[in-house]
Amino acid sequence: xxxxTIIPFGPQHPVLPEPIHLDLVLEDEKVVEALxxxxxxxxxxxxxxxxxxxxxxxxxAERICGICSFIHSQGYCQGVETLLNVExxxxxxxxxxIWAELxxxxxxxxxxxxxxxxxxxxxxxxxxxxxxxxxVDIIEATAGGRVIFGSCKVGGVRRDIPNVxxxxxxxxxxxIEAQYNELKQTFLHDNSVKRRTVGVGTxxxxxxxxxxxxxxxxxxxxxxxxxRMLGYAAYKDLNWEPVVERGGDxxxxxxxxxxEVNMSFDIIRQAIDKIPEGPVxxxxxxxxxxxxxxxxxxxxxxxxxxxxxxxxxxxxxFRIRTPTFANIAPMVVMLKGCELPDVPVIVLxxxxxxSCTER
Amino acid sequence: xSMIETQPITVIDRSELPIKAKELSGEGxxxxxxxxxxxxxxxEVTYSFDREYSLTNLxxxxxKSDPVIPSITGSYLAAFTYENELxxxxxxxxxxxxxxxxxxxxxxxxxxxxxQKKSSGAA
Amino acid sequence: MGNFxxxxxxxxxxxxxFATRLYPFEKREPFxxxxxxIENEITLCIMCGICQKxxxxxxITVARAERNWAIEPMKCIQCGECxxxxxxxxxxxxxxxxAASPTKETILLHQETPPPKTGAVKKENA
Numbered sequence: 001x002x003x004x005t006i007i008p009f010g011p012q013h014p015v016l017p018e019p020i021h022l023d024l025v026l027e028d029e030k031v032v033e034a035l036x037x038x039x040x041x042x043x044x045x046x047x048x049x050x051x052x053x054x055x056x057x058x059x060x061a062e063r064i065c066g067i068c069s070f071i072h073s074q075g076y077c078q079g080v081e082t083l084l085n086v087e088x089x090x091x092x093x094x095x096x097x098i099w100a101e102l103x104x105x106x107x108x109x110x111x112x113x114x115x116x117x118x119x120x121x122x123x124x125x126x127x128x129x130x131x132x133x134x135x136v137d138i139i140e141a142t143a144g145g146r147v148i149f150g151s152c153k154v155g156g157v158r159r160d161i162p163n164v165x166x167x168x169x170x171x172x173x174x175x176i177e178a179q180y181n182e183l184k185q186t187f188l189h190d191n192s193v194k195r196r197t198v199g200v201g202t203x204x205x206x207x208x209x210x211x212x213x214x215x216x217x218x219x220x221x222x223x224x225x226x227x228r229m230l231g232y233a234a235y236k237d238l239n240w241e242p243v244v245e246r247g248g249d250x251x252x253x254x255x256x257x258x259x260e261v262n263m264s265f266d267i268i269r270q271a272i273d274k275i276p277e278g279p280v281x282x283x284x285x286x287x288x289x290x291x292x293x294x295x296x297x298x299x300x301x302x303x304x305x306x307x308x309x310x311x312x313x314x315x316x317x318f319r320i321r322t323p324t325f326a327n328i329a330p331m332v333v334m335l336k337g338c339e340l341p342d343v344p345v346i347v348l349x350x351x352x353x354x355s356c357t358e359r
Numbered sequence: 360x361s362m363i364e365t366q367p368i369t370v371i372d373r374s375e376l377p378i379k380a381k382e383l384s385g386e387g388x389x390x391x392x393x394x395x396x397x398x399x400x401x402x403e404v405t406y407s408f409d410r411e412y413s414l415t416n417l418x419x420x421x422x423k424s425d426p427v428i429p430s431i432t433g434s435y436l437a438a439f440t441y442e443n444e445l446x447x448x449x450x451x452x453x454x455x456x457x458x459x460x461x462x463x464x465x466x467x468x469x470x471x472x473x474x475q476k477k478s479s480g481a482a
Numbered sequence: 483m484g485n486f487x488x489x490x491x492x493x494x495x496x497x498x499x500f501a502t503r504l505y506p507f508e509k510r511e512p513f514x515x516x517x518x519x520i521e522n523e524i525t526l527c528i529m530c531g532i533c534q535k536x537x538x539x540x541x542i543t544v545a546r547a548e549r550n551w552a553i554e555p556m557k558c559i560q561c562g563e564c565x566x567x568x569x570x571x572x573x574x575x576x577x578x579x580x581a582a583s584p585t586k587e588t589i590l591l592h593q594e595t596p597p598p599k600t601g602a603v604k605k606e607n608a
Contacts, residue, residue, distance in 0.1 A: 035458075040466075059561055124488060144516055148559075210389070212437035225412075230412055293414055317396040325440060329440060
């Protein structure tokens with residue numbers, strides 16, 4: 001029986017993008033148990049639905065998180081539009097798809113950089129973020145802001161992207177994709193990366209499903225589940241499929257995200273080719289009534305928005321369940337039995353976005 | 360955009376929760392979320408489950424004077440995060456919780472901040 | 483499979499010019515769509531107060547009697563709602579971000595003479 005020590009991990013730690021606290025119970029160098037505690041960035045945003053009317057609440061929904069900001073506003077708008085029985089014009093659906101996929105690419109590139117930093121590969125981290133800068137520049141040129149898009153509203157989108165800009169974006173994305181393809185070879189084939197990720201944090205298919213994992217954590221263990229199959233926005237008109245790997249360890253989840261970036265480049269190209277002409281918003285009148293669960297696929301997994309209206313301009317309940325909240329339980333299970341240096345790798349493999357978790 | 364999926368909500372009594380959860384777990388449903396809505400005298404707790412992209416919900420209504428609810432961590436261990444959040448933000452007491460933080464999951468300055476409804480008015 | 487697979491990228495970036503800009507000697511030209519800060523052409527403003535009602539953060543204050551229009555740039559989230567709803571289009575979104583500052587100041591614009599009342603104030607559809 002070795003000696004047991006308790007080591008606090010976080011809230012301040014060089015690899016963590018956002019504060020989470022874990023109490024790790026160690027026996028010699030193996031982690032026996034891990035207890036998470038959250039609450040460092042709890043802002044109580046759900047209560048703001050009581051003082052801001054449902055048009056203004058989009059701005060609050062966008063600012064829940066900086067990395068996944070557009071899909072939050074899209075999920076909120078889709079939920080309220082269903083309650084109001086409003087059909088968004090097709091051009092707006094395609095524009096939302098293009099921005100959502102750009103958001104996914106920049107989020108995954110950010111994660112690839114942080115993940116490389118978690119096992120100490122800083123130069124790879126810097127090169128991933130260098131490629132990401134070009135994506136963020138495209139977002140600023142089309143939506144107006146680097147991380148907070150400000151382009152979704154109830155009834156459509158607030159600004160159009162002219163066709164000339166779309167064609168230029170397509171050429172730029174081809175160049176960025178070439179650079180990205182060069183970079184991903186290191187993640188996929190380098191021996192030092194494989195040493196740190198293969199066999200670490202393994203979740204079997206049944207475990208991942210029973211623990212409620214979502215997103216790449218679930219798809220990396222062989223379960224086919226991607227909320228974009230529900231066919232919202234323009235996804236049912238485009239040719240794509242969910243990316244699934246069978247390994248169940250950190251390496252498999254990395255491959256899932258790497259392949260998803262390539263899939264996103266392809267989806268954007270198809271959307272730019274197929275985008276129809278027409279208006280980008282519809283006039284919205286009346287107040288929302290009823291309740292609805294709106295589900296979308298964020299870069300980190302399935303996000304679910306519960307909106308409940310009571311025929312006034314303030315929503316009665318606005319509840320967000322973000323993917324990282326659902327992935328905390330699988331993370332705690334993955335940490336059991338690992339070595340202490342593997343803890344940052346496992347914490348980062350679920351792609352923790354704690355400001356989303358705590359709202 | 361209007362989604363054509365139906366999302367049925369079944370209202371049940373709180374004592375039936377562990378039994379229903381076990382049934383759904385046996386049929387292959389995974390837990391998606393648990394959420395509570397504050398009313399004037401009541402607290403509505405909604406449980407959502409999903410299997411192959413179709414969502415089904417269970418709902419139970421609690422009185423604010425007696426906010427006790429049995430846990431479903433027997434069938435769904437992942438529910439511990441959601442049920443601890445219910446304890447911390449709404450003051451609901453959950454019995455038989457597998458991992459119970461006793462109110463220390465979210466370290467908020469005020470206890471049970473979501474329990475009282477603020478009167479909605481001018482911002 | 484291999485070791486040091488990143489060496490090609492590293493050697494290329496070591497031998498070519500910087501990927502970063504030499505700020506402050508070299509500044510970036512902002513994009514035309516960038517939402518930087520709000521500007522008001524005060525001679526055209528009719529003091530209707532719609533921008534104050536629509537602002538999500540209450541950054542704008544309109545005092546009709548004194549003919550003053552004030553904005554707190556630190557509260558503004560550059561969403562552009564005021565620009566969209568202004569009936570005379572005196573508000574516009576400029577491209578440069580407001581500078582960082584140690585104090586939170588309010589920008590107050592005073593209108594000396596009200597704009598001439600033309601027969602129809604053209605209301606452009608947003």
